[in-house]
Amino acid sequence: MDKVRLGTVMTLHRGYDLPNAQRKSGDVPVISSSGISGSHSVAKLVGENVITGRYGTIGEVFYHNGPCWPLNTTLFVEDFHGNDPKYVAYLLEVMLNALQIDGTDKSTVPGVDRNVLHDLVVPYISDLASQKTTTRVLSAIDAKIANNKKLIAELEETARLIYDYWFTQFDFPGENGRPYRSSGGKLIWSDELKREIPAGWHVCTIGDLVTFDRGFSYSSANLCGDEGMPMISLASIDRQHRYRPEELKHINVVPDAEECALPGEMLVACTDLTRLAEIVGCPILVPKTHERFAYSMDLAKLHFDRKRVQKYYLYMALRTSTYHHHIKQFASGTNVLHLDLAGFNWYKISLPPIGLQMEFDSLLEPMLELADEALRENLGLIKQRNWLLPMLINGQLTIN
Incomplete structure (x- = not known):
């Protein structure tokens, strides 16, 4: 070269x-x-x-x-x-x-x-032909990564639309599978929410449904290479409230059990560095890329009673703009915002019957599992790309 x-x-x-x-x-x-x-x-x-x-x-x-x-x-x-x-x-x-x-x-x-x-x-x-041969291989990997990201975004948007259709417009499947509200389902006035909700639904606060564990307090001395324990931190959440796998950190210690999270568990951001509080209070689901994760003090892990509320119903309720507008009012600070978890005690939601929540969860679970699978595939593709890129550009590898 x-x-x-x-x-x-x-x-x-x-x-x-x-x-x-x-x-x-x-x-x-x-x-x-x-x-x-x-x-x-x-x-x-x-x-x-x-x-x-x-x-x-x-x-x-x-x-x-x-x-x-x-x-x-x-x-x-x-x-x-x-x-x-x-x-x-x-x-x-x-x-x-x-x-x-x-x-x-x-x-x-x-x-x-x-x-x-x-x-x-x-x-x-x-040689221009050799340049194009090199970029064709790298571009194919980049295209697959981009397609997976698009798939993840579309699956998340579909989940949001279903939540809105079922639990905001109240057109969940009613009798004989017909849309509840559109087919004349009974609505009653809720003084607590100042709006109508379907008959038989209850009103409660998020604080009535969940408890929290705070994460691990780490220092720069705890950070290490990829061989350490994976740790999810505030940097792992982007402004679109999505998990950022490229920001995963690793630490050289194993925190206590309550400071660790398993795949599928839910974390919420308790700190925010954005000027408009765009991340604080945002939930993410722990991915299945590792068997166990540490999580930092900037996050809290949610525990909830599955007899009262199902995971995906709760997860989607915490991803609405109404919820985020409420919870960010409980964040204070000058350069770094810190969330007062007491704000969850003031946010009221309508709670559907557990059977309807289970039906919703069974609909969302395969969709979000597919999104998690695409995320895991991207991690492998990115690792492969990051190894190939400098080797090809520096001439250490060539392509016939």
Whole structure:
């Protein structure tokens, strides 16, 4: 392989300012250092584009085929110098992952100078056909990972729609399987909820149904490599209230039993670093990727009586916007928000008969199991990709 300066393979350019107040309704993705972060009516780039973070999240590289607007926190490839754009994206990703500035991890670097990047000496496959062969293998893995993520999102959205149809619109299967409310099912007024609910349902608070265990208090000295015990932390939950497997930590100790969680158990975020309290109070289900997990003090594990409430009904009730609007009012702090778990004692829900909850759970369980299976498959694919990527780009592996 050739060794050349990065600037001979690609020319990087700084992104463009676009304050929120100046954005207009449209379908052009606005790309920041962490990925798509909004939309606009005007595009700065068209065709195949490669974008990476200049400030904020350093090291992630985004390939986007189509119109977009790269923000000023990013660098984008202005000139590919005749190279395959996907190859350029993979090459840039490998170089940024290996980059260390003044001994500091790249994720904490305050900024990246494109002129510094242009001067980096990198391995280079000059033959365009060989570039495309390399990217075809990596792109196939990336496409499967993306499809699995899409499947997970669609399954979660379907679960949300079913919950809304059954327990907000009250069109759960009634007699003879007909929609309850639409077919004239009886509704009664609830003074506690200030709305109608189906006859025979009860009202209670979440605090009546659950108890909590707090997680493990760890220090940086407890963190270790992948051979340690897996630990779910606040970073494991994203702003869409989904589990982030790539943020799983590992620790060199085994916490007490109450500070550990088993697959299928439910955790809620008790801390939040987002400005708008987007994560606090959010529930996630512990995945089946490991036999047992530790979980940090930023989370709490829920225990509930299955004779009164079923897991998936409770899980979906804690994923509604109504619930989140309520619970985030019990979070306080300046830079870090801390949730007062007493807020659960004030959130009232309608509680359907246990038989209907069981019917709902039996409907959701295979869907969420399939989402968990796709998540596990992605972990294997990501591990394979992360091993292949530098080996192919550095020429340690070749493809016939």
